[in-house]
Amino acid sequence: MPETAPMAEARRRDSAVKRGRVLRAIEEIEAEGGVITRASITARARVSTHMVYKVPELRAVVDAAITRAQQSAQAQPGAVDAATVVGLRTDLALAREHLKDAQHEVARLRRRLQESLGAEVSTHSQAELVERIHDLEGAVAALNREREETGPQLRRLTDENQELAAQVQAQSDANRLLMRDLSRLSGVVSSPLADRA
Numbered sequence: 521m522p523e524t525a526p527m528a529e530a531r532r533r534d535s536a537v538k539r540g541r542v543l544r545a546i547e548e549i550e551a552e553g554g555v556i557t558r559a560s561i562t563a564r565a566r567v568s569t570h571m572v573y574k575v576p577e578l579r580a581v582v583d584a585a586i587t588r589a590q591q592s593a594q595a596q597p598g599a600v601d602a603a604t605v606v607g608l609r610t611d612l613a614l615a616r617e618h619l620k621d622a623q624h625e626v627a628r629l630r631r632r633l634q635e636s637l638g639a640e641v642s643t644h645s646q647a648e649l650v651e652r653i654h655d656l657e658g659a660v661a662a663l664n665r666e667r668e669e670t671g672p673q674l675r676r677l678t679d680e681n682q683e684l685a686a687q688v689q690a691q692s693d694a695n696r697l698l699m700r701d702l703s704r705l706s707g708v709v710s711s712p713l714a715d716r717a
Contacts, residue, residue: 556589
C-alpha cells in the first residue's frame with residue numbers, strides 16, 4: 521500500500537518524538553550519574569534498539585554519550601565496577617524483556633501458522649464439498665431432463681388409460697343392456713312356450 525502524505529507526516533512526527541525521548545534519556549542518565557549503554561538509553565526512552573542503530577545521527581549521539589561515560593568511568597576507577605555491574609544488570613533485564621517479547625512473537629506466529637494450516641485443510645475440504653455439490657447438481661439436472669423426457673410419455677399413457685377405462689365402461693354398459701335385452705327376450709320366448717303347454 522503506497523504511503524500517503526498524512527501517513528508520512530505521522531511517521532515523521534513519531535520519529536521526531538522518539539528522537540527527543542532518546543536525547544532526554546541520555547541527559548537524564550548523565551545527570552543521575554547512571555550507566556550509559558544502548559540498552560539503558562533505549563529502555564529509558566522506550567524505543568527499540570533498532571532505531572538507535574538505524575538512525576545515523578542518533579547512533580552518533582548515543583556513541584558519543586557512551587564514549588563520554590567510559591572516559592568518565594576511567595577517570596574514576598572505583599565507579600567503573602559499580603557502573604559496570606549496574607550496566608550489566610540493566611542489559612540483563614533488557615535481554616530478558618527482549619527474550620519474553622521474542623517468545624510472545626514466536627507463540628503468535630505459531631498460532632497464525634496453525635490457523636493458516638487449518639484454513640488450508642478447511643479449504644481442501646471445501647473444495648471436495650464443492651465438487652460433491654456439483655456432482656449432485658448434475659444428477660438433479662439429469663433427473664429433471666429424464667422427467668421432462670418421460671413427461672409426454674406419461675401423459676400419453678394416462679390418456680390411453682383413461683380412453684381404455686372409457687371403453688371398458690362403454691363395454692360394461694353395452695353388456696348390461698344386452699343382458700337386459702336377453703332377459704326380456706328369454707321371457708318372451710318362454711311365455712309362448714308355457715302357453716302352449
